[in-house]
Amino acid sequence: xxxxxxxxxxxxxxxxxxxxxxxxxxxxxxxxxxxxxxxxxxxxxxxxxxxxxxxxxxxxxxxxxxxxxxxxxxxxxxxxxxxxxxxxxxxxxxxxxxxxxxxxxxxxxxxxxxxxxxxxxxxxxxxxxxxxxxxxxxxxxxxxxxxxxxxxxxxxxxxxxxxxxxxxxxxx
Numbered sequence: 533x534x535x536x537x538x539x540x541x542x543x544x545x546x547x548x549x550x551x552x553x554x555x556x557x558x559x560x561x562x563x564x565x566x567x568x569x570x571x572x573x574x575x576x577x578x579x580x581x582x583x584x585x586x587x588x589x590x591x592x593x594x595x596x597x598x599x600x601x602x603x604x605x606x607x608x609x610x611x612x613x614x615x616x617x618x619x620x621x622x623x624x625x626x627x628x629x630x631x632x633x634x635x636x637x638x639x640x641x642x643x644x645x646x647x648x649x650x651x652x653x654x655x656x657x658x659x660x661x662x663x664x665x666x667x668x669x670x671x672x673x674x675x676x677x678x679x680x681x682x683x684x685x686x687x688x689x690x691x692x693x694x695x696x697x698x699x700x701x702x703x704x
Contacts, residue, residue, distance in 0.1 A: 534601040538637045538676075539626050542592045546629035550593075552637070552646075552674075554580040554622045562701060569616070571686045572701035573694060574648040576616035580624065582646060585697050586672060587653035593672050597626060599639060600677040606687065610649035610673065612694045613687040617679070618644045645679035648672075653691040 543550055551560055565575025565583035575583035586593050598604075606613060620641050625634040650672045686702070689695055 533604065535604070536599045536638075537596065538599055538639065539595070539597040539635050541595070543595050543626065543635075543672075544591075544628040544633060545586050545588050545593050546590050546632075548585055548589050549629055550584050550586065551627040551631075552582040552584075552597075552618070552624060553627050553631070553634075554620070554624050566701035569684045570698075570702050571614040571616070571684050572697035572699065573612060573614045573650075573686075574616050574646065574684070575701065576618060576646070576684060579619050580621060582616065582618060584648060584672075584674075585701070587650060587655065587670050587691070587693055593670055595626075595672040595674065597637065597674040598676065600675060603645065603677050603679065604647075604675050606647075607649060607673070608688075609651070610671070611651050611688065611690040612653055613647060613649045614684065615645055615647045615687060616684040617681045618646050618676070619681065620644065639676065642678055643681055644676050645682065647675040647687075649675070653693040 567577040573585045627634045652670045
């Protein structure tokens with residue numbers, strides 16, 4: 533299986549959100565991002581955009597974004613795992629809240645499946661971290677591979693924080 537790391541490092545989070553977004557000017561709003569979805573951690577209802585809910589309110593997270601040529605195995609060491617579809621038709625970037633900092637993703641146009649996985653979502657959820665360092669207990673992974681469009685799904689939920697967001701934004 534081929535894989536390519538598109539981004540690895542720290543990413544700033546504010547107001548419990550970060551994004552994958554295209555360069556157009558359409559707003560990415562949670563009410564629209566999670567429309568008709570089961571999960572409440574990765575909103576994918578707007579074409580070319582993903583709205584992510586991390587375990588942290590404000591601070592930095594440790595994150596890896598990887599592109600695969602086929603579906604990767606599920607890493608069961610993660611506590612929360614959801615999947616969504618994403619259709620890309622223009623340049624795409626990983627974004628902090630309000631696009632304060634962006635990281636271009638070398639993601640070709642196409643239709644993809646995106647798996648968002650994270651650990652220790654309940655750890656310090658309501659705490660701000662040292663704004664220079666990520667929370668060591670929390671890890672975030674975004675895995676992307678070519679796949680036809682499909683309904684989002686929740687593969688694993690352990691934390692009360694994830695359960696809250698699934699009930700807040702998810703419609704299942």
